[in-house]
Every structure is written in structure tokens, then in C-alpha cells.
Amino acid sequence: MSILIKNAYIVTMDKDGAGEIPNGFLLIENNLISKIGSIDSIGDISGDNSGDADSISADTVIDAGGAVLMPGLSNTHTHLGMTLLRGYADDMALQSWLETKIWPAEANLTAEDVYYGSLLGCLEMIRSGTTAFCDMYFFMDETAKAVDAAGIRGCLAYGMIEFGDLEKGNKEIAMNEKLVRDWQGKAGGRITTMYGPHAPNTCCQSFIKRVKEAAERDGVGVHIHVLETEAELNYMKENFDMCSVHHLDAVDFWNTSKVPILAAHSVWMSDGDIRLFAEKGVTVSHNPVSNMKLASGIAPIQKMLDAGVKVTLGTDGCASNNNLNMFEEMKTAALLQKVGTMDPTALPAKAVVEMATVNGGRVIDSMTGVLKAGNKADMILVDTSKANATPIFDVYSHLVYSAAASDVKTMIVDGKILMQDYNVLVMDEKEIMKKANECALSLAERAKAK
Numbered sequence: 001m002s003i004l005i006k007n008a009y010i011v012t013m014d015k016d017g018a019g020e021i022p023n024g025f026l027l028i029e030n031n032l033i034s035k036i037g038s039i040d041s042i043g044d045i046s047g048d049n050s051g052d053a054d055s056i057s058a059d060t061v062i063d064a065g066g067a068v069l070m071p072g073l074s075n076t077h078t079h080l081g082m083t084l085l086r087g088y089a090d091d092m093a094l095q096s097w098l099e100t101k102i103w104p105a106e107a108n109l110t111a112e113d114v115y116y117g118s119l120l121g122c123l124e125m126i127r128s129g130t131t132a133f134c135d136m137y138f139f140m141d142e143t144a145k146a147v148d149a150a151g152i153r154g155c156l157a158y159g160m161i162e163f164g165d166l167e168k169g170n171k172e173i174a175m176n177e178k179l180v181r182d183w184q185g186k187a188g189g190r191i192t193t194m195y196g197p198h199a200p201n202t203c204c205q206s207f208i209k210r211v212k213e214a215a216e217r218d219g220v221g222v223h224i225h226v227l228e229t230e231a232e233l234n235y236m237k238e239n240f241d242m243c244s245v246h247h248l249d250a251v252d253f254w255n256t257s258k259v260p261i262l263a264a265h266s267v268w269m270s271d272g273d274i275r276l277f278a279e280k281g282v283t284v285s286h287n288p289v290s291n292m293k294l295a296s297g298i299a300p301i302q303k304m305l306d307a308g309v310k311v312t313l314g315t316d317g318c319a320s321n322n323n324l325n326m327f328e329e330m331k332t333a334a335l336l337q338k339v340g341t342m343d344p345t346a347l348p349a350k351a352v353v354e355m356a357t358v359n360g361g362r363v364i365d366s367m368t369g370v371l372k373a374g375n376k377a378d379m380i381l382v383d384t385s386k387a388n389a390t391p392i393f394d395v396y397s398h399l400v401y402s403a404a405a406s407d408v409k410t411m412i413v414d415g416k417i418l419m420q421d422y423n424v425l426v427m428d429e430k431e432i433m434k435k436a437n438e439c440a441l442s443l444a445e446r447a448k449a450k
């Protein structure tokens, strides 16, 4: 199976390689990129099967017609099953939002709810250019089945909350172990797994240490919320006389020599915390829209980048965003850093695109996030034949400040076309929206009845 994409403005995100290729072609063989380059340099690439030495032939030829071809976006922090809770509880602070609305609703979740919520999430991601995501939630078998069916890439963790209860902790860890056992490397490698201790104020230190040991034993990463709110920082200081980062450093949690650590939010970071993350090689998932909506604060992202921290981008769940739109997330990330530092040069457009592609890709699959020969074929075409794409002086500026998620017209993941010319090929959209809506309404009814 081979696919040739021609006449594309290729944004490779390859620092050591091609950069941008204005009149480019890209050849996919099976699930890998086998050739990428400039059409001008090779002459005819008609894409027919004539066998002409000058022509590259392929089973399928896509004429990009000048659209931007770029790596798919990686959303490194979300809770896909929560897509059903979009708009369920807004305009609240994190702790009361969780305690009075979200957790009571989640207590009524069924496997079917999470399956349709996850499929709906996959559909929204396909339509908005996200080829890969990191998740932390419950009923993860259902999310895994949805990812398998949708054809995208997912790094799945089971969200463990134990509140210092040893027995609950044992059960939670067993659930995550099962997820790793059952799904690591499945769906042709599109599904990977992590361990997901929820946060330093919902899981105790010794439990998180145990989780880290399990992750190292299994060779998978750890995904955790950290320093999302000032309330968490104050709670940790009052109870442990130090912040979450140092509390976990005391058990060597941030050591990434064996497995990667993905720290979502990381809003209330001191300069010392930032240095520690840089030294240890911790990956941060910055979630600006959720942080603004819950009024959690402004993560010091420019400082983190200056210190050498690996920063990626995520939407968080649909109950606190309220969508999975990574284009919106890119623009918000840039704007928030600027106003937060009162410096318009903070977090420039290209750095944001790097966060959403290269950096995010790396934490999910080291062979994604950059378009180059040998990498996995995960990519999108962004339509530039629109008013909001006229003119384009700088492609990164366009992608961050002007492009819309609805400009994504084609998506390929692992060498398979999931959407072509705005047609989603891998699922029945109307049916999924209908089923997800039914599940959401019924879930809200059950939550109300209790």
C-alpha cells in the first residue's frame, strides 16, 4: 500500500533537515514515510504507474493543491471519556467543580458511556487535526477499543485516585497494570500505555512511588496532574511543608532515566521546580484553555522553554475546555504567555507549533511529530484556499494565529487515510453523535437522580 501526496507546502518540523518545502511531495509506503522532497528537484512525479524513471508511482495519489502538509498534532493531556460531559458544569473553580459536579457524574459512568464518549472524541480529533493523544481516565478498555476503531494513536493511562487508602490503592494499581498488560503496543503499535496517578493531592507519596516502580518494571511512562492550582500548592505546603514537585522528588519520582514522566498543567512552578524538571527531563503538558477557564493560573511556559524543559500542549478534558481543538490551544498558548509576561515576543508562533508536533509526538511515539523519511506516516493537510489563509507571509504565523481546526481537510495516521477532503472514512459520524448524545443525556439524568 503506497500513497503519494504531491503539490504540498510541506512543513516538516525537521530541525536538522528540510525545514519547509514549498513545492513538495511525500511518499508513504505501508505505515512509513519513505521519501520526502521538492518536486522541483526531481521533475515529473505524475504518480501514475508508468514505471518512468522520473516518476514516482503509488497506489493512491493525493494532489494537495498547495495545502500545507504537516505532522499531525499531538494532544498530550485529555480525558476522552469526558467528552460526554462537555458543558455539563462550567464557570466553577477546580476543586468544587470536581467535588460537586464532575466526580458525582463520573460515579454513574458506564462502559458504554466511555466507549461513545471516546469515539466522539476521536471523531472531533480527526476533524481538527489531532493524530495522537495522551489520555487518563476510567473504563480504559473502551477508550482503547475506540482508538483501535478510529485509527488514530493513543497513549492511555488509567486515572488512579486512592486518597491514602491502601486497599483502594491496590485495586487502582491492579486496574492500571491490566491496562498495560492488555493494550501496550496493540492496534499495530498505535496504542501505548502509561500509569496515571491522578495528582499529588489525591494520591499519597508512597502510592505514587509504588506506581513509579510498576512503570519502570513494565517499561512504560507515568502521566500525572501536578501543581494545577494554587490550592494544591497551599495544601502541599500546609501538609508536607513543600510543594508537590519537591514532595515527589523526595522519592526520586521525577527521575526519567528509565521511563518518561508527563506532568500535566504545571502551573504553580517555582524557578527551582523548573530547574528540576529541566535537569530530570520531565515533559510538561501545557493546557492553557483549561487553566484559563478554571482560573487556575498562567503556567510559566517561556521560562520553562528557556530553562530547557520539554513542553507539549494539551486540551484537558471536554468538561473544562470545552473542546479538543488543538488549533485553538496553540493560539491561546501564544497569547496567554504574551499577556502573562507582558512581553509580546514571548512564545512565538514556531515554538508553539513545535510544542504541538515535535515535542508532543516524541512523548507518544519517537517516530512521529516530524515529517522525514523513516518516520511513521502521521500527518494532516491544512486547506489554504480560504479567506482566512490569504495572504500567508509566514506559515507558522498562519497555523497559530489564523488557521482554524475546520481547515484540516485530510488526515493520515500510520499510513492509513482517516479523512480525505473533509470526508471521515473510518466511522459513521451521525450515528456516533446520536449515540454519544443519548449516553450523555442519560448519564446526566442518572447523576441527578442520586
Ligand SMILES: O=c1[nH]cnc2c1ncn2[C@@H]1O[C@H](CO)[C@@H](O)[C@H]1O
Residues within 6 Å of the ligand: 079, 094, 098, 102, 103, 106, 136, 137, 138, 158, 159, 160, 198, 225, 228, 290, 316, 317, 320
Ligand atoms: O483539570 C483537571 N484537574 C484534575 N482532575 C481532572 C481535570 N480534568 C479532569 N479531571 C479528572 O481526572 C480524573 C481522570 O483520571 C477524572 O476524575 C477527571 O474528572
Ligand SMILES: [Zn+2]
Residues within 6 Å of the ligand: 077, 078, 079, 225, 264, 316, 317
Ligand atoms: Zn486533566
